[in-house]
Amino acid sequence: MNRIQFRLLLLLCFFQTCIQISAQNSNPEYMLWNLTATDALGRRFEPASGEQKEKKYVGLFYSLWLGQHKTQQHDVYDIQKLLNSNPGALYDTAGTPESPLKEFHFWGEPLYGYYSMSDPWIVTRHVELLCNTGIDYLCIDATNRVVYTESIENLFTILLRFMEQGFKIPKIVFYTNSLSGATVDDLYNQFYTSGKYEKLWFKPAGKPMIIGITENNNKASDMTKYNQFTDYIKEDVKKYFDVRESQWPNGDYNPAAIPWMSWQYPQWNHNGTVAVPVAQHSHTVIDASAMHPESSRGYNNATKQVEKDWTAGASFQTMWDAVLRRKDSVNNVLVTSFNEWMAIKYANAHGRKHVFFVDVFNHEFSRDIEMMKGGYGDNFYLQLIRNVRAFKLSAGKPYRYANKTINIHTATEQTWADVEATYTDVAGDALCRNFSNATGTGIYTDSSNRNDITEIKVAHDYKNVYFRIRTVADITAHNGKDVNWMNILIADGDTSRSFAGYHYIINRHPGSNGTTSIEQSAGGYRWKKSGVAKYTVRGNIMQVAIPLAAIGIKSTCHFEFKVSDNVTNYDDIMDYYITGDSAPLGRLNFNYQ
Structure with a gap:
């Protein structure tokens, strides 16, 4: 196979893995406006509420x-x-x-x-x-x-x-x-x-x-x-x-x-x-x-x-x-x-x-x-x-979401249909890499693409916050040892005593009984137990119920998050730009308020 044929094959693989996200469940502008980040020097940007008039x-x-x-x-x-x-x-x-x-x-x-x-x-x-x-x-x-x-x-x-x-x-x-x-x-x-x-x-x-x-x-x-x-x-x-x-x-x-x-x-x-x-x-x-x-x-x-x-x-x-x-x-x-x-x-x-x-x-x-x-x-x-x-852009305004209790064991597509907090990630970005470098003297390879995340819905009530995560294909079964399988990272904008701003991580240690770990950063990528969450996986849908108290939320439900899967060097925030799939990429977060 020559280089042009190989490139066309890669592009074909990309097209075949992409799905058309329905308009009902897709809101790229909401996703864009609700991105936040804190850089390595502590400089932040906050959510926006839309474009300015001019x-x-x-x-x-x-x-x-x-x-x-x-x-x-x-x-x-x-x-x-x-x-x-x-x-x-x-x-x-x-x-x-x-x-x-x-x-x-x-x-x-x-x-x-x-x-x-x-x-x-x-x-x-x-x-x-x-x-x-x-x-x-x-x-x-x-x-x-x-x-x-x-x-x-x-x-x-x-x-x-x-x-x-x-x-x-x-x-x-x-x-x-x-x-x-x-x-x-x-x-x-x-x-x-x-x-x-x-x-x-x-x-x-x-x-x-x-x-x-x-x-x-x-x-x-x-x-x-x-x-x-x-x-x-x-x-x-x-x-x-x-x-x-x-x-x-x-x-x-x-x-x-x-x-x-x-x-x-x-x-x-x-x-x-x-x-x-x-x-x-x-x-x-x-x-x-x-x-x-x-x-x-x-x-x-x-x-x-x-x-x-x-x-x-x-x-x-x-x-x-x-x-x-x-x-x-x-x-x-x-x-x-x-x-x-x-x-x-x-x-x-x-x-x-x-x-x-x-x-x-x-x-x-x-x-x-x-x-x-x-x-x-x-x-x-x-x-x-x-x-x-x-x-x-104009400065962000807090969204007012009605409380919604979700039973993750019985919830259907219809249960989540009226949830407004919907964050989309492109289908097909979790792509295998196998291509020559700029000079033709070496090959870059990466096969860490596993679960291609395309949509995240979030809701909460007085006790829990609920996540519904969609992927392109059926979510792979946990192999019993990986700590980087379908993680949710939670931040609050304060980078002290955290892993790159993340104070909590969910699902590093999933159990076979439908419960999984909630851990709090002890500084950097070192974690201590903070609580227990519940989760389900059916086909290409994962649902998680997380007690608010276990992630430090006592009153207003406001946090930032990302969902990642199979990041190879998971203790290095820069690798969240590179391997596996992260929604959103790198140091970026989605804001929920």
């Missing part, structure tokens, strides 16, 4: 190039690891086997490994993560003329699958720059003319938005300011699109352009559109590896100083703060970026007489939001969500 958009710069440049990437070269263990190889201007010239290097290791964007497992995880952010569109990087057809089709197929299940997906915009006219022609012919992906286009003004260069660019792009440029978007193609001009940080200000980067603070406002980069280029030299202060993730744009803990993202936050201070004049924010991850190693070029990397360099001098191994972890992902909510 429509606002947030886009995210998104890269498709990982795994698509194997002729320029013969192995995995990690700049941060080389800096730590072999800086001589990294800075060798002739290149070495450990760090060759003119080859792509990763600035660090993504949480999901040095992955390929052709991997359906990766893109499924990405789309789920991105749906949970509340962003409106992905701005796909097509600035270097390359159209990554395989990656695009992989992404579009999975976006459509999420959309079919009722999830609010980010729509699609392409950002072109070099040879903009030719690039737009290729994109138009490959992806727009057939109508296959019509539902995916971002259309704030009625037509699919695309960013590129026309005769009206007015030197906003580096292409038109510093070059003799004639490859404009053609007139007949322009009629189909809502065309916005490409804006470079060192170009002339064009109010009709869309910027992806800002060297100004506060940022330029382009008729309501503002750039919010995680970090910036140096303002004076070409390379991020120069490690100028303004290129640090920890650079405070207000004080012009680098803060001690760069993992807190002072540059990103102060850029957002500038937007939030003038929110009335901003209706569109473009964030850079989610998953760039790579830069080419150069030496003795562009007037530089040493080794340099242009756009990104190492953990601190890079600009990705996607979670990483070590370093900043998931800080920037959760920081994005917190600020998107501050920009777009």
Whole structure:
């Protein structure tokens, strides 16, 4: 079986495991608004109650190039690891086997490994993560003329699958720059003319938005300011699109352009559109590896100083703060970026007489939001969500749920039909992984997908809280030893004396008599007995009745939770983004009040 056949088989498996959740039992907006999280630095975001009256958009710069440049990437070269263990190889201007010239290097290791964007497992995880952010569109990087057809089709197929299940997906915009006219022609012919992906286009003004260069660019792009440029978007193609001009940080200000980067603070406002980069280029030299202060993730744009803990993202936050201070004049924010991850190693070029990397360099001098191994972890992902909510959404209001007593031994579908607190999770995200890395030098495998959680309903009375958990297929029988089988983790927003904010865990030790364990954290992933819950499993439905007193609830029934199954490293919160299935992913929680 060749690689393309194998990829198609994986996608087919994904489609076959997905089910269409009925409208009656699905409320993705309720799920999105009731997400909460506390990051590793103790910063929280709370539930929301819906979008603000004035429509606002947030886009995210998104890269498709990982795994698509194997002729320029013969192995995995990690700049941060080389800096730590072999800086001589990294800075060798002739290149070495450990760090060759003119080859792509990763600035660090993504949480999901040095992955390929052709991997359906990766893109499924990405789309789920991105749906949970509340962003409106992905701005796909097509600035270097390359159209990554395989990656695009992989992404579009999975976006459509999420959309079919009722999830609010980010729509699609392409950002072109070099040879903009030719690039737009290729994109138009490959992806727009057939109508296959019509539902995916971002259309704030009625037509699919695309960013590129026309005769009206007015030197906003580096292409038109510093070059003799004639490859404009053609007139007949322009009629189909809502065309916005490409804006470079060192170009002339064009109010009709869309910027992806800002060297100004506060940022330029382009008729309501503002750039919010995680970090910036140096303002004076070409390379991020120069490690100028303004290129640090920890650079405070207000004080012009680098803060001690760069993992807190002072540059990103102060850029957002500038937007939030003038929110009335901003209706569109473009964030850079989610998953760039790579830069080419150069030496003795562009007037530089040493080794340099242009756009990104190492953990601190890079600009990705996607979670990483070590370093900043998931800080920037959760920081994005917190600020998107501050920009777009209204503060949450407590829901008023009527008390409802449920006998889990006799309850039917009809018993739960009027329960409003319904949280959905995509069907098909618990997917096996078996795909090459970005360089084709290794295979990533993961077969921890076991029970694919799709829906959770919650109700309570004066004594108990009740959970009803639905999976795609029949829930596997407990094997008598696993402590990670169909767990419910309970949090209250206070991260002290807890496992990543979770104070209680249910069902680490299920019994054969229909009872199961309730345990309280003794600090970290150490647990002590707190009580006993009752549970039933019938087919693909699990029901659990938990005494409120056993999870510390005395009056108002308010808590946060997640349901997880078969997380491999269950004592590491970052693994809840990776293995098994978690609803919701990672450090995110559902709020019940």
